[in-house]
Amino acid sequence: MSEEQADTPILLMLDDDQEDALLVSTALRRAQLPLSFTHIQTSEQFGAYLGQIEAWLAQRPVALLLDLNMPGKSGLDWLARLRQQSELKCLRIIVFSTSCASEERLRTLALGADEHIGKPDSVAELVTVLSAVYERWISSKEW
Amino acid sequence: MHGMPGGYVAGLIVLLVGLGSALLALWLYRARVVQPLRRRNQALQQQLDQSIQARQTMADQLAQETTATGQTKKRMTSIFESAPNGMLVVNQEGKITQANSMAAHIFRCQPNDLVGIPVEQLVPPELRAGHIHDREQFQAKPSKRMMGARRDLYGVRFDGSYVPLEVGLHPVDLEGGAEIVASLVDISQRKAYEERIHERNEALELSNRELQEFAFIASHDLREPLRKIIAFSTLLQEGEYGQFNEEGQTFSGYIVSAAQRMRSLLEDLLAYSRVTSQASPLRLMPLAPVLQDVLEDLQLAIEDEQATIEVGPLPEVYGDAVQMRQLFQNLISNALKYHHPERQPVIRISAEEDDSHYRLRVVDNGIGFEPVFAEQVFEVFKRLHDKQAYAGTGMGLAICRKIVQRHGGVIYAQPVVNEGTTMVIELPKQVLVDE
Numbered sequence: 001m002s003e004e005q006a007d008t009p010i011l012l013m014l015d016d017d018q019e020d021a022l023l024v025s026t027a028l029r030r031a032q033l034p035l036s037f038t039h040i041q042t043s044e045q046f047g048a049y050l051g052q053i054e055a056w057l058a059q060r061p062v063a064l065l066l067d068l069n070m071p072g073k074s075g076l077d078w079l080a081r082l083r084q085q086s087e088l089k090c091l092r093i094i095v096f097s098t099s100c101a102s103e104e105r106l107r108t109l110a111l112g113a114d115e116h117i118g119k120p121d122s123v124a125e126l127v128t129v130l131s132a133v134y135e136r137w138i139s140s141k142e143w
Numbered sequence: 144m145h146g147m148p149g150g151y152v153a154g155l156i157v158l159l160v161g162l163g164s165a166l167l168a169l170w171l172y173r174a175r176v177v178q179p180l181r182r183r184n185q186a187l188q189q190q191l192d193q194s195i196q197a198r199q200t201m202a203d204q205l206a207q208e209t210t211a212t213g214q215t216k217k218r219m220t221s222i223f224e225s226a227p228n229g230m231l232v233v234n235q236e237g238k239i240t241q242a243n244s245m246a247a248h249i250f251r252c253q254p255n256d257l258v259g260i261p262v263e264q265l266v267p268p269e270l271r272a273g274h275i276h277d278r279e280q281f282q283a284k285p286s287k288r289m290m291g292a293r294r295d296l297y298g299v300r301f302d303g304s305y306v307p308l309e310v311g312l313h314p315v316d317l318e319g320g321a322e323i324v325a326s327l328v329d330i331s332q333r334k335a336y337e338e339r340i341h342e343r344n345e346a347l348e349l350s351n352r353e354l355q356e357f358a359f360i361a362s363h364d365l366r367e368p369l370r371k372i373i374a375f376s377t378l379l380q381e382g383e384y385g386q387f388n389e390e391g392q393t394f395s396g397y398i399v400s401a402a403q404r405m406r407s408l409l410e411d412l413l414a415y416s417r418v419t420s421q422a423s424p425l426r427l428m429p430l431a432p433v434l435q436d437v438l439e440d441l442q443l444a445i446e447d448e449q450a451t452i453e454v455g456p457l458p459e460v461y462g463d464a465v466q467m468r469q470l471f472q473n474l475i476s477n478a479l480k481y482h483h484p485e486r487q488p489v490i491r492i493s494a495e496e497d498d499s500h501y502r503l504r505v506v507d508n509g510i511g512f513e514p515v516f517a518e519q520v521f522e523v524f525k526r527l528h529d530k531q532a533y534a535g536t537g538m539g540l541a542i543c544r545k546i547v548q549r550h551g552g553v554i555y556a557q558p559v560v561n562e563g564t565t566m567v568i569e570l571p572k573q574v575l576v577d578e
Contacts, residue, residue, distance in 0.1 A: 019371055026378070069364075098367050103421070121370055122377040 007060045009138045011035045012053070014046050014078065015067035015096070020119060024065065027126035033134050043073040054087045061138045063092035066113070068104070076111065083112035092137040228311075229327035233262045235320035237278055249308075249329045252301040262325075265298050267305060278323075285314030285321050298327070307334045358416035362409040369409070372402040404536075408524070411538035414469070415523065418545040423463045425550065425574050430457035430503075433464060434492060437471045444479050450488035457494050458501050461574040466546045471505070473539040474566050478507035480533060483561070500552075500569045508563040517556045550574075 011028070013021055021039035028037050040046045056062050064082075068075035075095065082088050095108040095116040105116040114137055120126050223230050229246030231239050242257035250257065250265060257265075266274045288311070297305045309328040314321045376398045380387065387395060434454050438445065445452060452475070460467075475490060482488040491506045512520070512527055519525050521544040526537035540556075543566075547554040552570040 017367075019375075023374055023378075098370065099363060119370060121373045123374060124377070124381070126374075 008034060008036045009061040009063070010056055011037045011063050011065065011138070012049070013037070013039045013065040013067075013096070014043075014070075014075070015039065015065070016041055016070045017067065020067070023123055023126060024130070027123050027130050030123065031127045031131050031134075033131065035134065035138070043070065043078070046078070050085075050088070053091060057088070057090050061092065062090075063094060063133070063138050065094050065096040068095060068097040068099070068108070076108070079108060079111045079113055094133055094137065226326070229329070231257065231262065231325045231327065232315075233278075233323045233325060235282065235322070237261050237263060237275065240322070246327060249306060249327055250298065250300050251304075256301065267297055267299050270297075281312065281314070282321050282323065285312075285316075285323070287311075287313050307331050355416060355420045358412060359420055362413035362416065365409050366406055369402045369406045373399050373406075376402070404530075408536050408538075411536045411542070415538055415542050415545060418466065418542060418549055422549060423465060425461045425463055427459050428462050428464050428467070429459045430462075430467065430494070433467045434471055437468055437475060440472060441475055441479065444476070448479050448482055448488050450479055450482070450490060453489070453491045455491070455493035457492070457503070458496065460501055460550075460570050460572075462550055462570070463546075466549070470543050470546045470568070473543050474505045477539060478505060478509060478564070480535070481509040481511075481564070482507070483509050483563075496572070499573075500571055503568040503570065505566040505568075506563065507565075511558045511560045511563050513560055514558055517558060520556055521554070 013024055015021055018039075018041065021041075025037055025039070028035060040049060053062055066075045066078060075097070079093060079095070082091060082093060092114050093112070095105075095113045096119060097104065097108075097116065098119055108116045115133065117129055117133070120129055223241070224243050226243060226245060229249040230241075230243040231246050232241035234240050239257050239260055239262055242254045244254050247254040247257060262278070263271045263274055296308050296310060298308045300306055307330050309330050311326040313324040313326070315324055376395050378384070380392065380395050380399075431454075434457060438452060438454075444450075471492075475492075478490045479488060486508060489508050492504070493506070494501055494503050496502065516527055520527065521540045522537075523541045524537040525541070526533075526535065544554050547568055547570070550570055551574060552568060554566065554568045557565040557567060
């Protein structure tokens with residue numbers, strides 16, 4: 001991230017699954033979105049990022065792709081906690097889950113997720129989904 | 144006066160008169176005294192005879208009764224002895240005066256060991272004080288009753304171990320005060336059975352819950368690797384990492400479609416397990432709007448097949464709206480899918496009722512199937528056609544049956560080969576168990 005400009009939007013991904021991170025980074029490369037992408041694999045690592053996120057939010061949009069099924073602190077736990085922190089209210093949280101079952105979606109949206117999307121089957125679909133996320137939450141909106 | 148002197152004659156006369164008087168007196172005595180006496184005597188004799196006879200009869204009766212009493216006593220002793228229950232007789236002071244061998248067996252001793260000891264010796268030490276109080280109250284105001292039927296009651300055996308008991312108390316009102324006949328049943332075996340049944344029930348419930356969770360988690364988590372297989376296979380197919388030849392394209396296509404198929408199986412398994420794990424309570428709901436929604440969802444397929452759908456008046460039923468929708472969606476999809484190639488599909492949905500049930504019918508004019516398969520089609524993953532001819536996982540009707548069963552109803556198929564299939568759903572008008 002060192003080479004990016006100071007106002008490049010940041011996309012974080014909290015997911016214990018490295019392969020999914022690989023698929024997302026592949027899709028981002030193909031979509032050529034002006035994003036700085038960082039994959040965080042564990043809750044511990046993510047906890048250390050919170051201060052940094054707050055600092056980033058002062059300058060640029062930050063969005064989080066949040067997996068739900070993780071060992072230890074689950075995505076739902078993080079969602080609830082992040083939404084209680086007023087300093088992080090500009091953080092876009094996009095739940096990125098294997099399941100897009102409607103009851104789960106209702107739950108995450110109720111907890112304050114901006115969007116709930118199911119992990120798609122192919123990089124091609126992922127390109128479409130991530131481009132839409134970028135358009136909707138990162139590029140044009142004020143943060 | 145010749146011969147006899149006048150005094151002699153007079154004397155004779157006097158004698159005669161005297162003799163006559165004496166005879167008269169004697170006669171009078173006989174008539175007045177002796178005869179009544181004799182009669183009385185006779186009567187007395189008669190009375191005596193009768194009395195002796197009566198006494199004899201009484202003696203005979205007594206003897207009979209004595210024999211009978213002896214027999215009764217023998218019989219009672221035998222009943223007491225051979226009773227399947229332990230029997231104890233407890234006197235006013237709380238001492239055991241009689242015990243049968245079953246009682247001895249329960250307390251692991253000889254019957255003689257029990258006779259003479261206070262009944263409280265058979266009660267766990269911590270309950271003795273309470274038992275004395277209870278017994279005295281019972282003796283003051285006795286009534287027949289069962290003990291231990293509702294709460295745990297224990298006796299102490301001679302070896303100090305405890306035995307769970309059921310105790311029946313029968314007061315016997317005697318002149319010297321009420322005695323108590325206690326009948327004891329050793330329920331340790333019953334308790335052990337109850338415990339085992341209880342344990343098994345718990346194990347069964349646990350295993351059911353685990354199975355539910357397993358089906359849910361498995362179908363949830365197993366989709367994850369499948370998505371990876373699909374995603375990376377398609378990534379490889381796109382050529383960025385080297386070009387497949389034609390065969391390679393075909394084979395990699397098989398990987399993707401197999402993974403996709405596996406995923407639909409899991410999704411249907413998930414739907415199947417959700418019928419019970421993610422159920423909403425049953426509420427009185429009209430079926431007509433459900434059907435309307437389903438037909439809207441299936442609009443494209445209906446137009447594709449140029450199908451005619453006729454929906455009759457439908458009742459309100461106790462149902463879970465989401466599941467009712469799934470039920471009719473599956474049934475009507477099937478009716479569309481298995482349409483006859485030579486005629487336009489006509490699907491009729493109707494309802495009738497009797498006193499206790501609504502009978503709903505989904506009737507199609509499709510290809511039907513052999514009636515021998517009428518039950519099998521409801522089995523999990525059961526398919527009658529190969530997957531080239533008709534797509535699907537074979538879960539649709541299994542889910543339908545599970546939904547109907549959850550609603551306390553039944554579903555069955557009435558197929559006719561080449562003519563069509565009638566699916567019948569019977570739903571109770573009243574829900575028995577309110578969830």
